[in-house]
Amino acid sequence: MQAGTAHQPLPPFKPALGLRNAHLQTILAKYLAPRRALNTRVEILQLPDRDELQLNWSLDAEDCSKPLVILLHGLEGNISSHYIRGMFHSLQQQGFGVVLMHFRGCNGVANKLPRAYHSGDTADFALFLQQCRQRYPARRLMAIGFSLGGNVLVKYCGESGSQNLLSAAVAVCAPLALAPSSDRINQGFSKVYQRYLLGRLKGTMQRKLAAHADFPLPISASDIRNIRSIRQFDNCLTAPLHGFRDAEHYYQSCSGLNFLPAVLCPLLLIHALDDPFLAAAVIPQHLPPQVQLHLSRHGGHVGFLSGTPWQPEYWLEQVIPQWLGTKSTQQEQI
Numbered sequence: 635m636q637a638g639t640a641h642q643p644l645p646p647f648k649p650a651l652g653l654r655n656a657h658l659q660t661i662l663a664k665y666l667a668p669r670r671a672l673n674t675r676v677e678i679l680q681l682p683d684r685d686e687l688q689l690n691w692s693l694d695a696e697d698c699s700k701p702l703v704i705l706l707h708g709l710e711g712n713i714s715s716h717y718i719r720g721m722f723h724s725l726q727q728q729g730f731g732v733v734l735m736h737f738r739g740c741n742g743v744a745n746k747l748p749r750a751y752h753s754g755d756t757a758d759f760a761l762f763l764q765q766c767r768q769r770y771p772a773r774r775l776m777a778i779g780f781s782l783g784g785n786v787l788v789k790y791c792g793e794s795g796s797q798n799l800l801s802a803a804v805a806v807c808a809p810l811a812l813a814p815s816s817d818r819i820n821q822g823f824s825k826v827y828q829r830y831l832l833g834r835l836k837g838t839m840q841r842k843l844a845a846h847a848d849f850p851l852p853i854s855a856s857d858i859r860n861i862r863s864i865r866q867f868d869n870c871l872t873a874p875l876h877g878f879r880d881a882e883h884y885y886q887s888c889s890g891l892n893f894l895p896a897v898l899c900p901l902l903l904i905h906a907l908d909d910p911f912l913a914a915a916v917i918p919q920h921l922p923p924q925v926q927l928h929l930s931r932h933g934g935h936v937g938f939l940s941g942t943p944w945q946p947e948y949w950l951e952q953v954i955p956q957w958l959g960t961k962s963t964q965q966e967q968i
Contacts, residue, residue, distance in 0.1 A: 641926040643928075644928045644957065645952075645953055647906075647930040647933055647940065647949045648940050649932045649933070649939065649940060650940050650941050650942055650943055650946055651942050651943065653939055653943060654932050655934075656908035656909065656910050656932070656933075656934040656935075656937075657823060657910060657934065659906075659908075659934030659935075659937030659938065660827070660910060660911075660934035660935045660936070662937075662939060662943070663717070663936065663937040663938070663939050663948070664716045666939065666943065666946045667716035667717075667719070667948070668720075670719055670720070672690075672713070672722055672723065673693055674690040674691055674713065674722075674734075675690070675692075675693060676688060676689070676690055676691075677691060679762060679765070681758065682761075683747065684746060685738055685745050685746045685749075686738075686745070686746065687735060687738060687758060687762070688736040688741035688743075689733055689734065689735055689762075690713045690733065690736075691731075691732070691733045692722070692725075692726050692731055692733065694726070694731060695731040695732065695733055696731075697731060698770055698772070700729055700730055701730055701773070701774040701775070702731040702732070702733065702766065702770065702773055702774070702775055702776070703725050703730045703731070703732050703733075703776045703777065703778060703958065704733055704759075704762070704775065704776070704777040704778075705718055705721060705722065705732065705733070705777070705778055705779075705780075705783075706735060706759065706777065706778070706779035706780065706784070706786055707736070707737070707740065707780055707781075707782075707783050708781030708782045708783055708784075708936065709782045709835075710831060710835060710838065711740065711780065711781075711782075711783070712736060712740050712741060712742065713734055713736070713741075717780055717806075717936050718734055718780070720948050720950075720951050721778060721950065721951055721954065723951075724948075724951035724952075724955055725955050728955040728956075728959065729959075730776075730958070735758075735759065737750075737758070737783075738750050738758065739751070739841075739842065740838075743841075744838075744841045744842040744844070744845035745842070746846070748842075748846075748849045748850060748851060748875055749875045749876055750838070750842075750875065752868075752888065753782050753785045753786060753789075753889075754785070754786065754789050754884070755876070756786055756789050756790040756793060759786060759787075759790055760790060760794070763775065763799045763800070764799070766799070774801045774962055775799055775800050775801060776800060776801055776802045776803065776804075776958050776961070776962075777800055777804070778803070778804045778805075778806065778954060778958075779803070779805050779806070779808065780807065780936055781806070781809065781911070781935070781936060782809065783808075784805030784806050784807060784808025784809075784890075785805070785808045785809050785812070785888070785889070785890040787803050787804075787805050787808070788803075788805050788808055788810060788890035788894060788897070788901070788903075789888060789890050789893045791803055791897045791898075791899055791901055792890070792892075792894060792897050793893060793896070795896050795897075795898055796898055798899045801899065801961060801962065802899060802900040802901070802902075802957075802961040802962070803899060803900070803901045803902070804901070804902045804903075804904065804954050804957065804958065805901065805902070805903050805904070806904045806936055806950060806954075807905060807906065807909055807911070807912065807935050808890055808903065809890075809911070809912055810889060810890035810891040810894070810916040811889050811891055811912075811913060811916045812884070812888060812889045813881075813882065813885040813886070813889070814913030814914075814915040815912045815913050815915075815916060816863075816864050816865040816868065816885065817865070818910075818911065818912060818913040819831075819864055819911050820863050820864065823910065824911065827910065827911060827935075828864055831864065832861065832862075832863070832864065832867060835867055836858055836859065839858055839871070840858075851875075852874040852875065853870050853871065857870070858870075858871070865881050866881075868881040868884055868885075872884060891915075891918055894918055894921070894922065894925060895922055896922075897922055897924055898922075898924055899924060900924050900926070900961050901924060901925045902925075902926045902928065902954075903918070903926070903927045903928065904928045904950070904954075905917055905927070905928070905929055906929075906930045906931070906932060906933030906934055906935070906937070906938070907930065907931050907932075908931070908932055908933065908934060910934060912935070917929065933949075936950070938950045
């Protein structure tokens with residue numbers, strides 16, 4: 635299905651033979667992904683509060699004749715995440731410069747402050763965008779956000795309005811309604827994903843405690859080990875570490891749906907109706923003119939595997955660079 639006004643529809647997604655099931659789409663997308671070698675240049679970006687972010691640049695990223703695409707990963711993602719590696723490679727193949735911005739502490743090294751990152755943490759992204767604009771004054775800047783990174787991207791686009799430095803943006807499987815989605819991932823088989831993500835979140839927090847034993851955290855290490863849900867983690871750690879009263883205050887303040895009406899730059903939202911991570915509430919009912927929504931019946935969470943299981947094709951890697959290329963061409967013609 636396609637929603638929006640005067641937008642060119644994306645090619646429909648057709649799930650791979652035998653892979654209509656949402657969980658197969660979600661899980662096998664990771665395990666069937668080709669093991670591509672990525673050669674990147676690493677930069678450590680120093681932040682005003684003395685913390686830092688890791689940036690991974692494509693080796694041709696300095697070529698200003700190419701649009702620059704900034705990738706934002708999902709919860710506990712990094713340069714090794716299959717969806718990042720696949721999109722990074724595809725963008726390079728199709729003539730874009732690429733850079734991945736790791737959120738704080740997601741590069742395998744504990745960040746330097748008690749705070750970390752969250753679904754509404756747009757300040758670091760906005761700062762990095764400003765630096766990109768200073769480095770490349772006339773260059774087209776674009777961004778793709780996956781899951782949590784997609785919500786951050788939508789929130790930034792709404793907050794910045796006419797001051798948005800991006801020429802175009804794509805949010806894939808973004809939890810635009812955080813509270814219902816935290817409930818959704820705590821139901822049925824989706825608890826398997828929750829357990830995996832919680833394990834990674836706790837591991838990151840344990841690395842931080844090992845590196846900075848003097849950090850003032852709102853709960854003890856043993857209490858962290860006893861957390862059993864994403865909502866509980868957000869209530870006990872994410873919210874107090876980032877200035878929110880509790881998980882509900884965090885969810886209400888940061889859900890991308892609240893910022894969508896103020897988006898002025900071309901923005902593509904991609905969702906699957908069978909996404910096992912997200913509640914139906916993430917699908918916007920009203921869209922501003924610049925926002926295009928592509929709803930697919932199948933696809934899982936950042937899955938979208940087509941072709942065949944023995945020769946899979948990654949639909950996102952095909953359609954997103956093409957859509958960004960179209961937006962880039964349109965802007966050149968203006």
